[in-house]
Amino acid sequence: MDETIDDGQTPDGSPGDEPTYSQLRSALPVLARIGSRYDLEHGGDAEAVREIEKPLLLARSWRARSDSPADQARWDAWIAALTPSPQGIRGTWAQVCLLAVLGRAMLQALRETLVPCLSVGSVAQEIQRRIDRGALAPSARIRKRKLTKELRVPASYIGLALVDLAATGLVEVHVDGHSAVAAIGDRVSRLGQRQRIGATEARAA
Incomplete structure (x- = not known):
């Protein structure tokens, strides 16, 4: 500053x-x-x-x-x-x-x-768009520093966005700190699991 x-x-x-x-x-x-x-x-x-x-x-x-x-x-x-x-x-x-x-x-x-830039949610949406159109391929490692420079946001925003995307099953955040696009099979499996959980919660309600 x-x-x-x-x-x-x-x-x-x-x-x-x-x-x-x-x-x-x-x-x-x-x-x-x-x-x-x-x-x-x-x-x-x-x-x-x-x-x-x-x-x-x-x-x-x-x-x-x-x-x-x-x-x-x-x-x-x-x-x-x-x-x-x-x-x-x-x-x-x-x-x-x-x-x-x-x-x-x-x-x-x-x-x-205090510095105008994309919100964390918008960063997550941009990363998801890149995954959907194949710019980030399945199982590819996500280069956080590269994304930080391209999107012109704080490095912390990239990490937070990846945590949000990991919750949806689109990416994997590993214990050593690196992140990767989830493999297609893993994404399908997690989507099915979330759908089953949602159905169970709906029946319980």
């Missing part, structure tokens, strides 16, 4: 939510020192984690407008973990550091939303 941007404006120059955007910018350097040598040498500024609270309203807003189940799930996890309790910040120092890690991840995701 360009640090010369005036408070109250998003990186594309459009007016933003002034308090929230300013708070987002100010929270990042504060969180950066949580768990660092500087922080430990100065007695462990656990209260700095309270800076995470300020962008939560913006996070809830982006969660509400998200068109991706995987994206919604990550916002839900951050919001649940970082919403302050009435008793304030409690727990061990390790737990406070974990909160800071989660806070930085959420703030980074918020920074990504």
